[in-house]
Amino acid sequence: xxxxxxxxxxxxxxxxxxxxxxxxxxxxxxxxxxxxxxxxxxxxxxxxxxxxxxxxxxxxxxxxxxxxxxxxxxxxxxxxxxxxxxxxxxxxxxxxxxxxxxxxxxxxxxxxxxxxxxxxxxxxxxxxxxxxxxxxxxxxxxxxxxxxxxxxxxxxxxxxxxxxxxxxxxxxxxxxxxxxxxxxxxxxxxxxxxxxxxxxxxxxxxxxxxxxxxxxxxxxxxxxxxxxxxxxxxxxxxxxxxxxxxxxxxxxxxxxxxxxxxxxxxxxxxxxxxxxxxxxxxxxxxxxxxxxxxxxxxxxxxx
Amino acid sequence: xxxxxxxxxxxxxxxxxxxxxxxxxxxxxxxxxxxxxxxxxxxxxxxxxxxxxxxxxxxxxxxxxxxxxxxxxxxxxxxxxxxxxxxxxxxxxxxxxxxxxxxxxxxxxxxxxxxxxxxxxxxxxxxxxxxxxxxxxxxxxxxxxxxxxxxxxxxxxxxxxxxxxxxxxxxxxxxxxxxxxxxxxxxxxxxxxxxxxxxxxxxxxxxxxxxxxxxxxxxxxxxxxxxxxxxxxxxxxxxxxxxxxxxxxxxxxxxxxxxxxxxxxxx
Numbered sequence: 001x002x003x004x005x006x007x008x009x010x011x012x013x014x015x016x017x018x019x020x021x022x023x024x025x026x027x028x029x030x031x032x033x034x035x036x037x038x039x040x041x042x043x044x045x046x047x048x049x050x051x052x053x054x055x056x057x058x059x060x061x062x063x064x065x066x067x068x069x070x071x072x073x074x075x076x077x078x079x080x081x082x083x084x085x086x087x088x089x090x091x092x093x094x095x096x097x098x099x100x101x102x103x104x105x106x107x108x109x110x111x112x113x114x115x116x117x118x119x120x121x122x123x124x125x126x127x128x129x130x131x132x133x134x135x136x137x138x139x140x141x142x143x144x145x146x147x148x149x150x151x152x153x154x155x156x157x158x159x160x161x162x163x164x165x166x167x168x169x170x171x172x173x174x175x176x177x178x179x180x181x182x183x184x185x186x187x188x189x190x191x192x193x194x195x196x197x198x199x200x201x202x203x204x205x206x207x208x209x210x211x212x213x214x215x216x217x218x219x220x221x222x223x224x225x226x227x228x229x230x231x232x233x234x235x236x237x238x239x240x241x242x243x244x245x246x247x248x249x250x251x252x253x254x255x256x257x258x259x260x261x262x263x264x265x266x267x268x269x270x271x272x273x274x275x276x277x278x279x280x281x282x283x284x285x286x287x288x289x290x291x292x293x294x295x296x297x298x299x300x301x302x303x
Numbered sequence: 304x305x306x307x308x309x310x311x312x313x314x315x316x317x318x319x320x321x322x323x324x325x326x327x328x329x330x331x332x333x334x335x336x337x338x339x340x341x342x343x344x345x346x347x348x349x350x351x352x353x354x355x356x357x358x359x360x361x362x363x364x365x366x367x368x369x370x371x372x373x374x375x376x377x378x379x380x381x382x383x384x385x386x387x388x389x390x391x392x393x394x395x396x397x398x399x400x401x402x403x404x405x406x407x408x409x410x411x412x413x414x415x416x417x418x419x420x421x422x423x424x425x426x427x428x429x430x431x432x433x434x435x436x437x438x439x440x441x442x443x444x445x446x447x448x449x450x451x452x453x454x455x456x457x458x459x460x461x462x463x464x465x466x467x468x469x470x471x472x473x474x475x476x477x478x479x480x481x482x483x484x485x486x487x488x489x490x491x492x493x494x495x496x497x498x499x500x501x502x503x504x505x506x507x508x509x510x511x512x513x514x515x516x517x518x519x520x521x522x523x524x525x526x527x528x529x530x531x532x533x534x535x536x537x538x539x540x541x542x543x544x545x546x547x548x549x550x551x552x553x554x555x556x557x558x559x560x561x562x563x564x565x566x567x568x569x570x
Contacts, residue, residue, distance in 0.1 A: 036398035043391035043410060043450060051413055051447050054428035055420060061427075106319040124555075125324045131558075132331065132551040133508035135525055136544040139532055140330035143337060143345055143541070150333055150347045180326060212309055241417025243511055248532065258419035265423055278420045285417070 062275035108190035174250035186231030193227025380445035388453025436518030453498035460494030
């Protein structure tokens, strides 16, 4: 809880609520105007002018262009191609999420319960790609997965495949790239949750006669749930909005909603539909975050 | 029997860790190796070694111009993000501001909202203002995208810093600004620098907003890379990618040194 915030700047920070017990008597009576508001003002002003207003404008176009009303949403519902893209988007996110959890769990476990040296190494290895440009990593995957790339050479060389496999510009390529980018988002929240587990619980379960497997399923795993749900939600909603990875590693059948939004603007100048799609994407992410808030609390998410 | 199960789990865990480490790092290592290739196309292993792609990179005006643009965006945007973000974090953590937690969450929005929405929104808003294709437009977008990292880093460091230190300075007669400058700021500096560093890295890597808002004339490195990868790739792209990777490694090392001084210990 205490340390993971700064560990992962990418995930932002818990809403800075003042911790109880740190209230400052020197600030004067509550309700008195705090001049520190002036320090906050420039950032908030910029956020309103250059982020909230433009996004609000974009979303409002869903209801105003080309004409006032819900026409864009009705159109969306009738366009089979669009619905297919939305379905793809959800399915790709729903596929990437469990893969990330299954791969991330053992890594987080080793990070938490391994030696200090192992922990340092694992954190470093997970952080390196995190700091490396998404574009660079995606490009690296293009090289790795291409028809005559190192992976295919190895597969054919080892006799695992008679001919090079199609690993790029399809679902395989997209998932390889997406999971790679998303793994840290599940590893760090899981690691934070595992750190909070009191080892006495597992010992108690083992002493009371539960086998290690049973103790794991009944005691350990439920205690990691906040981290697991947080990580899974982060992975899911990040994948929903992906643009670069599907564009570079996926094929036409892996078109996702972000690509659709871009097409509406760049190819058709259809701002109304772009707004409607953006609203849909934001709404789904918002609902997911709300669900997470209701189950484990948003503090764990924003970490 | 018990020990047996645990051993098997440890073996599996170890195997998955090694696989994940390879999965995360190996593609990057391959790119670095290819960037020194003597061949004219991206093949692995390279038939011979040379520095021709790095020479190419620094002799091609398309790349050097892009590098200049990236730096022209990065310096002002990272500086602004750091100044605004640090001030905001200080007010949020130390001030008595109604709705501070809601405002704090709102300041994180630019990294929660999908990049495509921010990009489309800015592109739309800039159209009427003539900001598309300008450095100003790009800088504003980059400040918005990078400021949350600074707010997050600085406020988490501030929260671990004992507010009584400032109170002590105030009790001893220091005016508020002096208490901040002489006590809080020095203690906070590593976190601020670490936020600055991350903002700079994030600005250099930012793609989606730049893709929408830039033009053929004002085009940062990320966009130049993007169009190159989608067009005819040659190993020049591996050279610039390797430089970006090296930059990221150095930044990460510097950041972990800074972190050790923030008092926020790494788990």
